[in-house]
Amino acid sequence: MDLLRFITAGSVDDGKSTLIGRLLYDSKSVFQDQLEAIERAGQVNGQVNLALLTDGLKAEREQGITIDVAYKYFSTPKRKFIIADAPGHVQYTRNMVTGASNVDLAIILVDARKGVIEQTYRHSYIVSLLRIPYIVVCVNKMDLVEFSQNRFEEIKAEYLRFAAELGIKEIEFIPISALNGDNVVDPSQGMPWWKGNTLLGYLEEINIESDESKQETRFPVQYVIRPQTEEFHDYRGYAGQIRSGIFRRGDEISVLPSGLKSRIKSIDTHEGSVEEAFAPMSVTILLEDEIDIGRGDMIVLSGSPPIVSQDLEADICWMDTKALVPGNKYLLRQTTGSVKSAVREISFRIETQTHEKVEVSQLGLNEIGRIKIRTAKPIAFDKYSKNRGTGSFVLVDEGTNNTVGAGMISGS
């Protein structure tokens, strides 16, 4: 059984929460006591309000909007699913980015009556920026446009025109009605013209064979295990999660940023040593030579090194009410490392709707732009386009300790 993580994105009232409620309900993943709880909360237009299955906070239920990401879980005989139900409001963009940062697929909801709107552009831009490999556009509320095939094709054409500029490759379109359940889990009675898959059918069948293990090998050292007991007197294991690629016993490795070389003596797990291990396994690596390695260092296979530099260029999503201004200093956290850094310049801000690059002196809350940043010490990284694990970072404000920026490295 494998696992698919996906996010749902869409504007307020596009029916995201209803769609998730429908997916859970029609796939029989809603329990009796949950149903009773939402039935107690009252009905909307004579139907149980399925959206209440996802809006977990009091304020959300009161306002009828999603404020923060909710994670939902369901499974079918074919696959397990983790849904990140992200808010649609512009003011909660940072929460959408949070939900989108570690999923394999995005569902983008479009209201069939309204078509592609500003929020669609915005969400699609974020999805492409975060390099979510697969997108499925659900044209929702088809029942309100008389299940019109023309309307569906119109929206599809418009979206494809816009998506071409974003370089999104894998896009699927499905006409649905989340409220009534058309093409969500069961095929629609109202749209006999639709010969394609239902949404759930698509989610179950899409090939998500991860390519993490085919990428260059990267192992950020997380924690050093040194028992210092009689039995394990000289044991010195580098614990961590393999970010990408495959390691084998005997492999020649480099440790970055120092550049020291050694060989893998053993790859340990609690069940014993293994000959090889691949992403995303959590293991403990022992080396043949005693070299100085600590948390934040990266073990890689010799021959395919990442970039090592103090200067990096990155796309950043700003998440703090206090604006990002050149000269500001932040703690930069990338893989398991932490280093002081200073923002040198803001190259531009991106207009998420038009992709226009706007010259600005600062980046405000929920804005996205390109920055240049310098770290106090060299760090090892890849471009985000090559490796989501080693090409991403967050900025932490050392005054408030808040996570204030999400960065995707585009170069050095």
Place this chain on the structure above:
Amino acid sequence: MTTRTRLSHLQQLEAESIYILREVAAQFERPALLFSGGKDSITLVHLALKAFRPGRFPFPLVHIDTGHNFQEALDFRDRLAQKIGEKLIVRYVQDSIDQGKAVEEKGKFPSRNGIQTVTLLDTIAEFKFDACIGGARRDEEKARAKERVFSVRDEFGGWDPKLQRPELWNIYNGKIHVGENVRVFPISNWTELDVWEYIKAENIELPSLYFSHRRQIVWRENLIFPVSEFVTLDSGDQVEERTVRFRTVGDMTCTAAVESEANSLDDIIREIQTSRTTERGSRLDDKRSEAAMEERKRGGYF
């Protein structure tokens, strides 16, 4: 040689949880693992063995004993701590009551579940814990579904769901001010069924409360309650003997049993796969209001 390079969903969840446990060890000075002797915290201990052996746990196990716990869970707790040779700290809600810091609930179904928050916060202060690892899962309850993996609590233990830190990729930010603490949930992404399948796959031992047994019970609000010295029987209460088991094990005053013949892990997994109610459907504390869990969490509850 062909290399199999895809992990099953349980292996993926396990790798992620081990990663989170190691992040706690690396980022905090004085973490603790909250351990009750229930299946989720037993799973956490198993994951910690995988994360840190052959080294020692970089944290003690901590149990906040309400005084109304199942003796069997307590015995199991002590045996496990001894078997793995790790430190166990126990603090008692009764002490908080005796010191006048916590007040026993009144009303029809009094429970100590709520006031254990008082003892928990005092224990955090006593040992200056900066991170508390817990076995909560997002599938348990809708307010839990909103919780980050690293959840920052203010100096009063409070949780503000509107001001949660963004949590991106698998970069966890555990930086806090003195007095604050972080609640960490390594099995956030597991479901009840995942936990059971993992327990079976890993052959993890559990208290026998989870398996069917004969027990004296009373019915309350359509839920089956174990008869114990902590449950006051009303004149109308009818004590019966039934074959039951527990899906969740907590304070005896708010943990209901389910009728079940499931006597093995296979039976339990089959039962959960076909169950029409959630695990917390048998927790009276969650039924008190629509936002019962959210409000307890805002107040410092786990």
